[in-house]
Amino acid sequence: METYTMSNFNNEELEKRFQEKIDKEIKIEPNDWMPDAYRKNLIRQISQHAHSEVVGMLPEGNWITRAPNLRRKAVLLAKVQDEAGHGLYLYSACETLGADREQTIDDMHDGKAKYSSIFNYPAVTWADMGAIGWLVDGAAIMNQVALCRTSYGPYARAMVKICKEESFHQRQGFEILTTLCKGTEQQKAMAQDALNRFWWPSLMMFGPSDSDSPHSAQSIKWKIKRFTNDELRQQFVDAAAPQADILGLTIPDANLKWNEARQHYDFSEINWDEFWQVLEGNGPCNKERIAARKAAKENGQWVREAATTYAEKRALRKTA
Amino acid sequence: MQETLFQYLLRLGDDSLILGQRLSEWCGHGPILEEDIALTNISLDLIGQATSILKYASEIENKGRDEDKLAFMRFENEYLNTLLVEQPNGHFGDTILRQFFFDAFRKPLYERLTQSKDKQLSAIAEKSLKETRYHLKHSSEWVIRLGDGTEESHDKIQKSVENLMRYTSELFYEDKVDLDLQQKGLVCSLKDVKQEWDKTVRAVFHEATLKFPDNNWSFDGGRQGRHSEHMGYILADMQYMQRAYPNMKW
Numbered sequence: 082m083e084t085y086t087m088s089n090f091n092n093e094e095l096e097k098r099f100q101e102k103i104d105k106e107i108k109i110e111p112n113d114w115m116p117d118a119y120r121k122n123l124i125r126q127i128s129q130h131a132h133s134e135v136v137g138m139l140p141e142g143n144w145i146t147r148a149p150n151l152r153r154k155a156v157l158l159a160k161v162q163d164e165a166g167h168g169l170y171l172y173s174a175c176e177t178l179g180a181d182r183e184q185t186i187d188d189m190h191d192g193k194a195k196y197s198s199i200f201n202y203p204a205v206t207w208a209d210m211g212a213i214g215w216l217v218d219g220a221a222i223m224n225q226v227a228l229c230r231t232s233y234g235p236y237a238r239a240m241v242k243i244c245k246e247e248s249f250h251q252r253q254g255f256e257i258l259t260t261l262c263k264g265t266e267q268q269k270a271m272a273q274d275a276l277n278r279f280w281w282p283s284l285m286m287f288g289p290s291d292s293d294s295p296h297s298a299q300s301i302k303w304k305i306k307r308f309t310n311d312e313l314r315q316q317f318v319d320a321a322a323p324q325a326d327i328l329g330l331t332i333p334d335a336n337l338k339w340n341e342a343r344q345h346y347d348f349s350e351i352n353w354d355e356f357w358q359v360l361e362g363n364g365p366c367n368k369e370r371i372a373a374r375k376a377a378k379e380n381g382q383w384v385r386e387a388a389t390t391y392a393e394k395r396a397l398r399k400t401a
Numbered sequence: 402m403q404e405t406l407f408q409y410l411l412r413l414g415d416d417s418l419i420l421g422q423r424l425s426e427w428c429g430h431g432p433i434l435e436e437d438i439a440l441t442n443i444s445l446d447l448i449g450q451a452t453s454i455l456k457y458a459s460e461i462e463n464k465g466r467d468e469d470k471l472a473f474m475r476f477e478n479e480y481l482n483t484l485l486v487e488q489p490n491g492h493f494g495d496t497i498l499r500q501f502f503f504d505a506f507r508k509p510l511y512e513r514l515t516q517s518k519d520k521q522l523s524a525i526a527e528k529s530l531k532e533t534r535y536h537l538k539h540s541s542e543w544v545i546r547l548g549d550g551t552e553e554s555h556d557k558i559q560k561s562v563e564n565l566m567r568y569t570s571e572l573f574y575e576d577k578v579d580l581d582l583q584q585k586g587l588v589c590s591l592k593d594v595k596q597e598w599d600k601t602v603r604a605v606f607h608e609a610t611l612k613f614p615d616n617n618w619s620f621d622g623g624r625q626g627r628h629s630e631h632m633g634y635i636l637a638d639m640q641y642m643q644r645a646y647p648n649m650k651w
Contacts, residue, residue, distance in 0.1 A: 135434065142428035149642035149651035150469045151452045154425070155445060161428050162441045169434055207642055207651070257651075264649055373430065381432020383557065384493045387550025394549065 103304050108234035111177040119303055122296060123233055124178050125194070126305065128185040131171035132196035134164045136189075136370050140204035141213060149207060156253055157210060163246045170239040177235045190375050192362060197221075201364030202282050208261055208268075208275035214254015216276075216283040216321065222247050223317045224287070232304040255324065262328045269329075276325070277333045283321075284348075285356045287314040318346045405581040406519070407461045408481065409588060411471070412578075412624055414454035415482035418472055419632075420503060421447030422639055423490060432493050439539060443500070446532040453525050473643040477633055478626035485568035487623070487632050494558040497543040498565055501605065504537035506572045509597040513589035522587065541605045548609025555610065562606075563614045571621035572598070 095114050102109065109115055138161050145161065148154035172182045188194035199217050204210070225247060228240040261272040288310040291297055300306040308316075318337075325332050336349040358364065424444035431437030455468035466474070486503060490496045511533055514526035547558040573595040582588040606613065622628065642651065 135429075138429040138437070142430075145425045145428055146422060146638045147641045149473075149646075151448060151455075151472055153651055155448050155452070158425060158428070158441055158445045158448065162438055162445065165434055165438045165441070169438070172434075260650060265646075267646065268649060377430045377432065380430075381436075381493065383551070383553050384432035384436075384547070387547050387554030390554075391546040391550040 100302075103232050103302075106304075108237060109232050110234045118299070119305075120178050122300060122303070123236065123305060124175055124180045124185070125296075126300075127171055127175045127178070127236055128180060128188070129195050129197075131168050131175060132186070132189045132194060133200065134168035134171060136196045136200045136374060137217075138164050138168075139370055139373055140200055140202070140366075141210060143204055144207065144210055147207070148210075153210075153257075160214075160250050160253065163250065167239075167243045167246070170242065174233075174235040174239045178233075186374075186378065190371060190378070192371075195360065196370075197286060198356070198359045198364060199279075199282050199286050200370060201359050201367045202278065203366050205278075206271050206275060208258065208271040209279070211254050211257030211261060211272065212275035212279040214250050214252075215258055215324070216254075216279050217286065218247050218250040218254060219321060220283045220286040220317050222251060223313045223320075227307040227313065230304075230307060255328075258328055258330075262330065272328070273330050276330050280333050281351065281355075282359075284314055284318070284351055285359075287311070287317065289353075289356070290351075315345055318348050322346050403461055405578045406587065407458055408578045409582055410454055410458035410461060410522075412481040414451050414458055414471070415480050416486050416503070416507075417447045417454060418451035419480070419482045419635060420486035420500075421445075421451060422635060423486065423488075424496070424500075426490055427496065436493070440496070443536050443539070446529075446536070450525070450529045450532070453528070457521050457525065469643075473640050477628060477636055480628065480632065480636075481624055481626060483568065483571045483574075483623040484620055484629055485565065485572065485623075487629055487635060488565065488568065489631055491561070491564075492557065494547050494554065495561045495565070497540055497547065498558060498561040500536065501540035501544045502565060502569050502572070502602070504533060504540050505598050505601040505605075506569075506594065507533045508537050508601075509594045510589070510591075513594065517588060518586040537601075541601075544605050544611070545609040548606070548611045558609070559611055562611055566614050566617075567619045569598075570619040571623060574621050574624045576624070 096116055099109070099113075099115060099119075102113075109119075141157060141161050141164075145154060145157050148157050172185070175185060176182060185194060189196060199220075204213065222244065225240050225244050229237055229244055231237045231240065258272050258275075261268040288294055291309045291311045294310050297306065297309055301309065322332060322337060322339075334349050336347060338347050339345075340347045359367070362368075421444045424440050424447065427437065427440040428444075429437065431440055451472065452468055455471045459467050459471055485499060488495075488499055508530070511526040511530040515523050515530060517523040517526065544558065547554040549555070573591040575591050579588060579591065583590055
């Protein structure tokens with residue numbers, strides 16, 4: 082086994098060895114040397130991912146009390162709970178890079194760290210629980226399956242577990258919509274309406290177009306990302322289009338068409354103005370989502386303090 | 402139909418259903434992510450218990466109302482849960498104390514119901530008991546942490562005690578429904594359950610440095626379908642889909 086410490090090499094040599102490991106598909110582990118920019122990039126991406134899981138609990142959590150039957154209520158509860166669990170693994174993965182969980186959360190509350198913009202759209206009907214599972218979790222899986230092979234070990238391992246649960250979530254979303262589409266006209270209309278509202282925001286989940294993606298090239302070189310935003314977006318459209326046919330729903334894009342030559346679906350340009358506006362905080366629910374998360378943290382302050390104080394008292398009593 | 406068994410199962414099932422419904426309101430708003438998960442987990446267990454109990458109630462009633470019809474399509478005065486479980490979540494301490502009072506009642510109750518001559522009821526109790534043991538451990542530990550934590554947390558949860566204690570005696574309410582089933586060996590007396598509840602609450606309060614309120618006036622009504630003002634809003638949420646879109650499959 083090769084042993085070397087940082088002091089034996091200059092930065093250039095360390096970076097060279099680091100890139101060699103990446104090229105050989107050797108995972109980077111928490112105690113390994115890594116460039117500062119790699120660490121920062123990962124902290125940004127993983128914490129953003131963790132915040133997305135936690136903020137993502139809100140639009141669906143909003144429907145738990147109104148779920149239409151006991152089975153749906155239980156499944157939705159379990160699903161949203163999985164998302165909280167994903168948030169926990171991801172914050173832990175982030176901590177292995179030296180980030181402080183509470184600090185990253187405060188950064189989100191202050192608008193310095195992002196979360197997935199999709200959760201800034203409102204969940205207004207029960208069919209949205211289906212559309213979120215099918216499209217939003219479906220889009221997330223496209224990203225996350227690729228991340229199971231990401232170069233940073235703890236992130237890759239967290240993603241393997243998360244992916245298993247996400248694919249279950251996607252199936253439950255699709256099943257909600259299948260039930261609606263086999264139901265009454267009113268139910269089918271509810272499903273179509275949800276697709277109309279969630280389709281474009283779901284495509285936006287893959288981020289800016291490659292030409293406008295500031296972190297993409299370096300992330301690909303470091304194998305943090307394996308595919309570009311546009312590649313993943315195309316994969317998603319290719320998977321979702323036939324699924325919409327199975328449901329008997331129409332994707333709200335007149336230009337959506339199979340292209341025999343490309344062996345891919347063609348689709349219209351995303352409304353990038355809307356994308357950037359929502360990202361900047363001007364989406365329909367940005368303020369509500371952040372306010373809800375801030376309130377949870379602030380209202381829980383006394384609870385966390387009590388737990389810490391009690392633990393200290395107990396430790397003192399034990400030593401006394 | 403065995404009318405008294407049906408009534409008993411509604412009381413048992415509605416307690417789980419309404420408390421599960423209440424706890425689920427916390428989802429996404431817990432004081433820390435770990436507690437968000439814990440509260441929704443308990444909610445999920447309670448919804449699961451409600452489902453098994455109401456399913457059995459539906460079989461006993463045998464009128465074609467399945468567990469969902471029972472859960473979502475009754476009128477307010479047909480729900481037989483205690484007033485305690487419908488109380489608002491308030492702050493985390495209010496929720497935890499409500500949960501503790503309930504768990505400290507449910508654990509000894511399920512322990513005894515595992516001995517029921519009714520095989521179905523005893524099987525439900527057996528499965529639910531395992532979950533309830535965890536719930537009680539979780540809620541007791543938090544009552545102690547908050548009671549013996551900071552001055553602020555102590556004051557807050559002491560106030561919760563003063564607000565919620567008056568709803569606890571109803572947990573042990575007994576009438577001809579209970580007495581009939583007790584004679585048949587299907588259910589236990591709640592007097593023993595009350596003794597064990599007292600013991601648990603006293604022990605936890607002692608460790609949490611909490612005091613029992615001076616005023617021991619108490620309310621009941623839930624077991625006969627007389628509810629607080631909160632109940633209508635709980636049902637407005639819970640029944641929304643079934644009322645707005647009747648007779649559809651979801």
